[in-house]
Amino acid sequence: MIKLRSLRQKLLGVVMLSTLVALLVSLATLVAYDLRAYHQSVTSDMSTQSELIGHMSSAALAFDDKRLAQETLALLRLRPKVNAGAIFNAKGKLFASYVAPGQDDHFPAQVEADSVRYADGKLTLFKRIVDNGELLGTVYLRAEYEMVGRIGDYLGIALLVMLPAMGIAYLIMRRTDFVITRPILDIRDVARDVVATGDYSRRAARTSEDEVAQLVDSFNTMLSEIETRAKDLQASNEELAREAERRAQAQDEVMRLNQGLEQRVHERTLQLEATNGELAMAMEEAKSANQAKSAFLSSMSHELRTPLNAILGFAQILTSDKLPSTIAQKKEFAGHILKSGRHLLTLINEILDLAKIESGAVALSMEPVHLGEILQECHTMTAPLAANRGIRLLFPQDCMINVEADRTRLKQIMLNLLSNAIKYNRDGGAVVVDCSMQAPDVARLSVQDTGMGLKQEQIAQLFQPFNRLGQETGAEEGTGIGLVVTKRLVELMGGVIGISSSAGVGSMFWIELRATQPLPSLLEAGAGRAPGEGGEGSEAGDAEREPARPTTLLYVEDNPANLKLVQEIISFRPEMRLLSAPDGHLGIELARAHLPDIILMDINLPGLNGIDAMRMLRADRRTADIPVIALTANAMPRDVEKGIAAGFFRYLIKPINIDEFTEAISSTMAYLADRKATKELS
Structure with a gap:
C-alpha cells in the first residue's frame, strides 16, 4: 500500500528543494567566476612583474652589474606571494636571485622559453629579456598558486552558507505552512460535512486574504x-487587477534595477580602460627611462675612456724601450697623465654626485647662510684660475643677504658656475657676480660672463648630462654633468635656476633661493678645526716643532703600487722613516713592536679591515695615543662620516693629492710636538 504524503509535506519538500537548487546554482556560478578571475589575475600579475623586472635588469645584464640586478630582485620582498625569483644571463647561467624568507632556494638548472606552469600549488614563469632584438637573459619567478586551497575554502563557505539557509527556510516554512494549508483543510472538512449531512448552510471559515x-x-x-456568486466573482476580478498592478510595479522595479546595474558595469568598464591606459603609459615611461639610461651609460663610457686613453697612452710611451723619450718629453708626458687623471677624478666625482642626487641619497643641512661670506670664499678660490687668462672678477662689495640653504652645497653651486664662466670666457674678458632681492623673500645670485654665448637650441639642451655647455667643438675639457648636478641641488634646496644668453655677447646664469634672517650668532671662522690641521703660520710652527729624532710612519696597505707611491713621497722627507705592513694583523704587530709616531691605514684590507684594526690599536694602552690617518678609496660622504666617527685622526681619499697628503702629515707632526711640549710642561 502506497503511503500518500500530506499537502504540508509536499509543500515543504518543494520549497526546500527549490532553495537548495537555487543556492547550488548561485554558489557554483560565483565560485567558477572567482576562480577564473583569480587564475587570470595571478597569471597577468606575474607576467607584468616579470616584464618590469626584465626592463629594469637589462642594463645590469648588459654591464654585468650583479649588484643592480640583485637590488632589482630585492623589490620582490614587497610581493609576499612571490616565493623566489632569479635572473639568468643569455647563456642560461644564474646571474642574480631572490628567495623569500622561509622558502625553498632551489632554482631550475635549465632555462626554458617564455612559459607559465601550474603545479603543486605553485606558479612557475619564465620570461626572456630582449633589448633591441638581442637576448640578454631570462627572468624566473615562482609564486603561490592557491587554486586548490580556494576551491576547498569555497566548499567550506558553501556548506556554511547552505546549512543555515536550508535551516532558516525549513523554520520559515514550518511557521508559514499553517497559513497556507489550514484554510484548505477547513474547506475539506466543510465539504465532507456538507456531503455527509446535506446541510448547505455551512460555510468555510475565511482566515486569509490570498x-x-x-x-x-x-x-x-x-x-x-447567484447574486452573491456574481459579487464574489467581481471581487475576485478586482483582486486580480490589483495583483496585475502589483506585478507591473514589480516589473518596473526590476527594469530600474537592471538599468542601474548596466550603469555600474559601464562605469567599471571605463575604470578598467583607464587603468589599462595608465599601465601602458607606465610601461612606456619605463621603456623611455631604460633608453635614456642606455644613452647615459654610452656617453659615460665615452667620457671615461677619453682621459684613460691619454693616461694609458702616455704611460705606455714612458715604459716602452722601443719609444725612447727625452727628460723634457717625459716631464711633458707625465703632465698629460696628471692632467687626464685629475679630469678623470673630477668626472667620477660628478657622476657619483649625480647618482646620489637622482637616488635621493643626498642629505641637506638647511640653515641661514650669509651670501657675503660665500662669495668671498669663492672669489679667493677662483681668482688664480681667472688671473691665468687675464679675466677680471667683479664681485659685489657688500652683500648682506642671508638665504636658507646648505652652505657646502651652495658653495659647490657657485664654484661650478664661476668655473664655467671663466672656462668658456674669452681671454681678457670679465665675470660679473651680483646678489639682489627679487621679492621680499626671494634672493637672486647671478654670474655673467663675456664669452661666446649660447644659441636657443643649445640652451634647450643645456641641463643634460655630458652636454658641455653646448660646445659642439671646443677645446675646453668638461664633463657636462656639473650643470645637471647644480640644477638638482638648487631644486633640492627649494630654489630655481635659469639662464639668459646672447650668441657672441655672453651668458648669465642665476639662481633664486628663499631669503631668511641670519642666525643669532655665527661660529668663528675656523671653529671646529681638528687639532693640528692647517692654518695661518702652520708651516713655521711645523719647522719649530720638528722632532730631533726621525719620525716613524707605519703604512698599512695591501696594494704594492700604492705603497710604492707613498715610499716615493716620503723619500723627499729625510726626517721621516717609513715602515709598511700588507694587512691589518701584521700592522698591529708592527705598531706594538716599533711604536711609530704616525700610522697610515687603508680601510679595505684583507682579513681585518682598517676600522677594526684602528679600534684594536685604541684598545691597547701602548698604541692608544698614536694618531691613525685613514688613506682609502672609500670616498662616499657616509664613508667619511663613518671613518671620522670611528676615531681616525684625519681621513684622506685616494687618489692621493700630494699637497693634501703632505699637509696632513705635517699637521699631525705639529700636533704630536704640541702634545709632547704640554706633557713636559706639566
Missing part, C-alpha cells in the same frame, strides 16, 4: 445565491 481565501470564497459562493 489565493487560498479566493478558493474559500469560491467554495462558499457555490452555496450562495
Whole structure:
C-alpha cells in the first residue's frame, strides 16, 4: 500500500528543494567566476612583474652589474606571494636571485622559453629579456598558486552558507505552512460535512486574504445565491487587477534595477580602460627611462675612456724601450697623465654626485647662510684660475643677504658656475657676480660672463648630462654633468635656476633661493678645526716643532703600487722613516713592536679591515695615543662620516693629492710636538 504524503509535506519538500537548487546554482556560478578571475589575475600579475623586472635588469645584464640586478630582485620582498625569483644571463647561467624568507632556494638548472606552469600549488614563469632584438637573459619567478586551497575554502563557505539557509527556510516554512494549508483543510472538512449531512448552510471559515481565501470564497459562493456568486466573482476580478498592478510595479522595479546595474558595469568598464591606459603609459615611461639610461651609460663610457686613453697612452710611451723619450718629453708626458687623471677624478666625482642626487641619497643641512661670506670664499678660490687668462672678477662689495640653504652645497653651486664662466670666457674678458632681492623673500645670485654665448637650441639642451655647455667643438675639457648636478641641488634646496644668453655677447646664469634672517650668532671662522690641521703660520710652527729624532710612519696597505707611491713621497722627507705592513694583523704587530709616531691605514684590507684594526690599536694602552690617518678609496660622504666617527685622526681619499697628503702629515707632526711640549710642561 502506497503511503500518500500530506499537502504540508509536499509543500515543504518543494520549497526546500527549490532553495537548495537555487543556492547550488548561485554558489557554483560565483565560485567558477572567482576562480577564473583569480587564475587570470595571478597569471597577468606575474607576467607584468616579470616584464618590469626584465626592463629594469637589462642594463645590469648588459654591464654585468650583479649588484643592480640583485637590488632589482630585492623589490620582490614587497610581493609576499612571490616565493623566489632569479635572473639568468643569455647563456642560461644564474646571474642574480631572490628567495623569500622561509622558502625553498632551489632554482631550475635549465632555462626554458617564455612559459607559465601550474603545479603543486605553485606558479612557475619564465620570461626572456630582449633589448633591441638581442637576448640578454631570462627572468624566473615562482609564486603561490592557491587554486586548490580556494576551491576547498569555497566548499567550506558553501556548506556554511547552505546549512543555515536550508535551516532558516525549513523554520520559515514550518511557521508559514499553517497559513497556507489550514484554510484548505477547513474547506475539506466543510465539504465532507456538507456531503455527509446535506446541510448547505455551512460555510468555510475565511482566515486569509490570498489565493487560498479566493478558493474559500469560491467554495462558499457555490452555496450562495447567484447574486452573491456574481459579487464574489467581481471581487475576485478586482483582486486580480490589483495583483496585475502589483506585478507591473514589480516589473518596473526590476527594469530600474537592471538599468542601474548596466550603469555600474559601464562605469567599471571605463575604470578598467583607464587603468589599462595608465599601465601602458607606465610601461612606456619605463621603456623611455631604460633608453635614456642606455644613452647615459654610452656617453659615460665615452667620457671615461677619453682621459684613460691619454693616461694609458702616455704611460705606455714612458715604459716602452722601443719609444725612447727625452727628460723634457717625459716631464711633458707625465703632465698629460696628471692632467687626464685629475679630469678623470673630477668626472667620477660628478657622476657619483649625480647618482646620489637622482637616488635621493643626498642629505641637506638647511640653515641661514650669509651670501657675503660665500662669495668671498669663492672669489679667493677662483681668482688664480681667472688671473691665468687675464679675466677680471667683479664681485659685489657688500652683500648682506642671508638665504636658507646648505652652505657646502651652495658653495659647490657657485664654484661650478664661476668655473664655467671663466672656462668658456674669452681671454681678457670679465665675470660679473651680483646678489639682489627679487621679492621680499626671494634672493637672486647671478654670474655673467663675456664669452661666446649660447644659441636657443643649445640652451634647450643645456641641463643634460655630458652636454658641455653646448660646445659642439671646443677645446675646453668638461664633463657636462656639473650643470645637471647644480640644477638638482638648487631644486633640492627649494630654489630655481635659469639662464639668459646672447650668441657672441655672453651668458648669465642665476639662481633664486628663499631669503631668511641670519642666525643669532655665527661660529668663528675656523671653529671646529681638528687639532693640528692647517692654518695661518702652520708651516713655521711645523719647522719649530720638528722632532730631533726621525719620525716613524707605519703604512698599512695591501696594494704594492700604492705603497710604492707613498715610499716615493716620503723619500723627499729625510726626517721621516717609513715602515709598511700588507694587512691589518701584521700592522698591529708592527705598531706594538716599533711604536711609530704616525700610522697610515687603508680601510679595505684583507682579513681585518682598517676600522677594526684602528679600534684594536685604541684598545691597547701602548698604541692608544698614536694618531691613525685613514688613506682609502672609500670616498662616499657616509664613508667619511663613518671613518671620522670611528676615531681616525684625519681621513684622506685616494687618489692621493700630494699637497693634501703632505699637509696632513705635517699637521699631525705639529700636533704630536704640541702634545709632547704640554706633557713636559706639566
